[in-house]
Amino acid sequence: MTDVRDDPDTPDRASVDLHRRRLLLAGAAGIVSTAGAAIAIHDGELGGPSETIRGEMPWAPGSADSPPAASGSEYKYFKPTEVVFIEAAVGRLIPDDAVGPGAVQAGVPFFLDRQLDGPYGRGDHFYLGGPWAKGTPQQGYQSRFNPAQLYRAAIEAIDRYVAAQFSGSSFAKLKPDYQDTVLKGLESDRIALDGGVDAKMFFDMLLQNTKEGYFSDPIYGGNKDMGAWKMIGFPGAHYDYLEWVDRHGEPVPYPPVSFKGRRGWREVEQ
Amino acid sequence: MSKTLKPVDVVLVGFGWTGAIMGQQLCDAGLEVLAFERGPWRDTPSDFATGFAQDELRYMWRHHLFQNLTYDTLTIRNKVSEEALPMRRLGSFLLGTGVGSGGVHWNAQIWRFLPTDFLTKSHNEKRYGKKAVTDGDLTVQDWGITYEELEPYYTQFDLLCGTSGKAGNLNGKIQPGGNPFEGPRSMEFPTPPMKQTYGPTLFGKAAAELGRHPFPHPTGNLSQPYTNPLGAQLGACTYCGFCEKFGCGNYSKASPQTTVLPYLLRKQNFTLKTECEVLKVELTPDRKRATGVTYVNSAGEEFFQPADIVILSAYVLHNVRLLLLSGIGVPYDPKTGEGVVGKNYAYQTMSSVNVFFDDKLINPFIGAGALATVIDDFNGDNFDHGGLGFIGGAYIAGMITGGRPIEMIYTPEGTPNWGLQWKHAAAKNYLRSFNFSIHGSSMSTRGNYLSLDPTYRDVHGRPMLRMTFDFSENDLKMSDYLTDRAAEVARAMNPREIKLNRRSRPWSVTPYQTTHNTGGAIMGVSPKDSVINKYLQVWDVPNVFSMGAGAFPQNAGYNPTATLAALAYQSAHEMVTRYLKQPGPLVQA
Numbered sequence: 001m002t003d004v005r006d007d008p009d010t011p012d013r014a015s016v017d018l019h020r021r022r023l024l025l026a027g028a029a030g031i032v033s034t035a036g037a038a039i040a041i042h043d044g045e046l047g048g049p050s051e052t053i054r055g056e057m058p059w060a061p062g063s064a065d066s067p068p069a070a071s072g073s074e075y076k077y078f079k080p081t082e083v084v085f086i087e088a089a090v091g092r093l094i095p096d097d098a099v100g101p102g103a104v105q106a107g108v109p110f111f112l113d114r115q116l117d118g119p120y121g122r123g124d125h126f127y128l129g130g131p132w133a134k135g136t137p138q139q140g141y142q143s144r145f146n147p148a149q150l151y152r153a154a155i156e157a158i159d160r161y162v163a164a165q166f167s168g169s170s171f172a173k174l175k176p177d178y179q180d181t182v183l184k185g186l187e188s189d190r191i192a193l194d195g196g197v198d199a200k201m202f203f204d205m206l207l208q209n210t211k212e213g214y215f216s217d218p219i220y221g222g223n224k225d226m227g228a229w230k231m232i233g234f235p236g237a238h239y240d241y242l243e244w245v246d247r248h249g250e251p252v253p254y255p256p257v258s259f260k261g262r263r264g265w266r267e268v269e270q
Numbered sequence: 271m272s273k274t275l276k277p278v279d280v281v282l283v284g285f286g287w288t289g290a291i292m293g294q295q296l297c298d299a300g301l302e303v304l305a306f307e308r309g310p311w312r313d314t315p316s317d318f319a320t321g322f323a324q325d326e327l328r329y330m331w332r333h334h335l336f337q338n339l340t341y342d343t344l345t346i347r348n349k350v351s352e353e354a355l356p357m358r359r360l361g362s363f364l365l366g367t368g369v370g371s372g373g374v375h376w377n378a379q380i381w382r383f384l385p386t387d388f389l390t391k392s393h394n395e396k397r398y399g400k401k402a403v404t405d406g407d408l409t410v411q412d413w414g415i416t417y418e419e420l421e422p423y424y425t426q427f428d429l430l431c432g433t434s435g436k437a438g439n440l441n442g443k444i445q446p447g448g449n450p451f452e453g454p455r456s457m458e459f460p461t462p463p464m465k466q467t468y469g470p471t472l473f474g475k476a477a478a479e480l481g482r483h484p485f486p487h488p489t490g491n492l493s494q495p496y497t498n499p500l501g502a503q504l505g506a507c508t509y510c511g512f513c514e515k516f517g518c519g520n521y522s523k524a525s526p527q528t529t530v531l532p533y534l535l536r537k538q539n540f541t542l543k544t545e546c547e548v549l550k551v552e553l554t555p556d557r558k559r560a561t562g563v564t565y566v567n568s569a570g571e572e573f574f575q576p577a578d579i580v581i582l583s584a585y586v587l588h589n590v591r592l593l594l595l596s597g598i599g600v601p602y603d604p605k606t607g608e609g610v611v612g613k614n615y616a617y618q619t620m621s622s623v624n625v626f627f628d629d630k631l632i633n634p635f636i637g638a639g640a641l642a643t644v645i646d647d648f649n650g651d652n653f654d655h656g657g658l659g660f661i662g663g664a665y666i667a668g669m670i671t672g673g674r675p676i677e678m679i680y681t682p683e684g685t686p687n688w689g690l691q692w693k694h695a696a697a698k699n700y701l702r703s704f705n706f707s708i709h710g711s712s713m714s715t716r717g718n719y720l721s722l723d724p725t726y727r728d729v730h731g732r733p734m735l736r737m738t739f740d741f742s743e744n745d746l747k748m749s750d751y752l753t754d755r756a757a758e759v760a761r762a763m764n765p766r767e768i769k770l771n772r773r774s775r776p777w778s779v780t781p782y783q784t785t786h787n788t789g790g791a792i793m794g795v796s797p798k799d800s801v802i803n804k805y806l807q808v809w810d811v812p813n814v815f816s817m818g819a820g821a822f823p824q825n826a827g828y829n830p831t832a833t834l835a836a837l838a839y840q841s842a843h844e845m846v847t848r849y850l851k852q853p854g855p856l857v858q859a
Contacts, residue, residue: 065318
């Protein structure tokens with residue numbers, strides 16, 4: 001018996017039924033080794049075949065929508081000159097000291113590289129169609145660039161700005177105080193960049209993505225050794241705090257845990 | 271052209287909360303029901319298992335369960351004189367998609383509106399004068415329904431969800447421990463309230479000292495196991511702190527998946543088609559009757575699906591757009607005030623207060639979607655608005671939905687957003703701070719409305735919806751007054767410091783506020799000023815019903831889900847007991 005049945009009166013019978021799709025994907029996850037191939041289909045979002053569900057709850061074993069963990073160690077998206085910029089910039093956004101790791105020490109540049117190399121970098125979930133206008137600040141992101149394109153264009157434009165202002169230097173070579181001055185200029189929109197880059201829009205994205213890399217689960221390549229979680233006292237991916245609910249004001253002694261450090265975690269090959 | 275398929279009794283357009291409720295009710299009445307959902311199938315073990323559900327990056331910031339704007343978005347502007355531009359990135363509100371839709375990633379804050387909330391125009395006019403309901407271009411209306419009529423259906427939704435809470439008014443008798451301002455309930459909550467953690471407990475003590483009336487937030491994060499009338503079983507919440515924007519892996523949060531689908535999907539007269547998008551409701555040449563819907567599957571093939579009844583059960587914004595695209599009802603024109611479809615779009619006026627302690631460990635990661643102690647003293651017309659210059663109000667909640675660190679690290683006034691100073695403030699305050707949510711009403715105005723965009727189109731070539739919205743003078747006054755009342759409670763807790771996050775205009779699409787969009791397909795007593803009657807039936811096309819918060823003529827200071835669910839149950843009841851026997855208008859215009 002199949003738990004999903006195509007309705008004979010509808011044209012959807014040409015589509016793969018859900019049960020079979022999930023089994024195929026579960027198998028594919030084990031044998032497809034090219035990066036992203038299995039993940040791209042198996043992401044629980046739009047773009048799958050239409051399905052007709054009738055008479056049963058569809059479910060198949062081995063079909064969990066596991067998160068797309070980062071893999072490898074070499075940079076894939078950033079060029080060497082861009083790595084130098086990114087390390088310098090995120091190192092100012094979250095500097096290192098005895099209180100907790102800096103963004104560089106936490107692996108944020110690698111996290112950003114994997115994000116920009118993947119669906120986020122390509123503008124997955126963004127609407128990027130034209131026509132394009134600058135709009136009001138309240139209308140939010142209005143760039144025609146996807147995030148990967150915006151990073152590339154912005155890094156070039158910022159280094160051109162720095163070269164013009166600081167006699168041929170680059171952002172990474174500036175002293176930290178001057179780097180902060182440039183970053184504040186981007187944040188407040190006091191610096192105008194060429195190349196079609198909205199300075200504040202880029203700064204806001206860089207800061208947001210930096211905090212994402214700093215505080216997200218280490219499977220995505222940042223938050224190395226859960227250092228950012230240890231710094232603030234967030235226990236991570238625990239799912240049961242029942243016994244602590246009425247122990248008001250007591251320290252919760254759990255060390256942080258990431259997805260990979262949990263029972264039952266199964267890594268999906270990419 | 272499109273191929274015509276075998277007729278069904280009922281088509282549901284969209285399969286979230288209202289789709290699931292209507293499907294269950296109408297299948298139980300013996301009708302052949304076909305539901306369309308443009309997103310994918312989703313279930314608890316496959317899509318948000320406890321092994322990976324607590325993933326802030328993927329679900330909140332990469333929008334894994336939300337509508338993908340690449341395929342469909344809307345355009346936005348603050349006022350008619352501006353050019354509307356596409357919402358290119360989700361921010362202010364997080365639209366759902368897929369089976370269960372927003373019902374999967376909501377907080378499960380289950381509120382009933384106040385009896386006077388259904389009489390916004392007549393009640394406030396009587397108590398405060400005509401100008402109170404018209405000044406500042408307010409266009410508030412009565413709903414055409416009373417709390418008393420809706421009460422049995424609110425109770426039906428509570429029984430479905432197993433709502434945890436404490437009644438404050440049982441059949442007119444005020445009960446200790448509950449909300450004394452609420453409308454009378456016909457029965458106690460199905461399950462007792464959640465236990466409160468430290469922050470909400472401190473809030474409750476401080477509020478009581480000020481003479482307010484604190485009570486535990488009513489919630490669909492269940493305090494104990496529960497089996498609902500459909501036989502679906504829910505478990506006790508484990509306070510993991512990942513509700514809003516996340517699916518629950520623990521079967522502890524009421525959702526279509528945990529309360530309706532295990533029952534409904536086994537029925538032989540119910541069919542669900544996923545990844546199929548309805549493009550248009552088709553009408554007879556005289557436009558007085560719907561003949562069915564045209565939909566497209568993911569292969570791009572178009573079909574005509576005939577149906578006797580068409581129920582729009584998608585999100586507010588999609589229902590309104592479908593009405594406009596299908597030529598149902600007269601579009602609203604803000605210049606003349608004529609027309610009804612798109613009229614009275616409203617939102618929610620949110621503000622907050624952050625509270626910082628030196629000596630108290632709040633442990634904000636122990637949280638749940640509706641884990642809060644609340645005061646309702648300043649909501650709706652629970653207080654005298656005389657001389658205040660506004661109508662409406664808000665609940666104030668000392669609330670801990672979780673301590674997700676990318677989104678929810680609070681830093682004191684004057685802290686920069688980055689650099690060592692920010693990092694030190696984050697490290698110092700994360701465990702010792704929390705947030706009050708001030709959940710304000712949104713009164714409709716003449717200039718806030720929904721229409722079709724003249725420029726931008728979706729992947730199918732259809733005009734996008736255009737939203738014109740800004741906060742009204744009335745609502746900003748209300749929000750300031752309420753934020754001050756919240757600050758009093760915060761100060762009474764003797765914290766090291768507090769920070770007020772007031773609401774100001776213009777409305778911006780970027781920072782998250784809330785996914786409580788309302789209006790545009792409003793209910794009322796006459797086709798002259800509303801799209802649907804009190805049973806959610808379209809005045810102009812009586813075999814089309816429009817569900818959801820689009821029916822709200824303005825938005826109250828509460829989360830909308832229980833009210834839109836109650837309206838759906840009532841609509842189903844009238845359909846089964848009256849409409850099926852004699853199809854036609856359920857209310858004479």
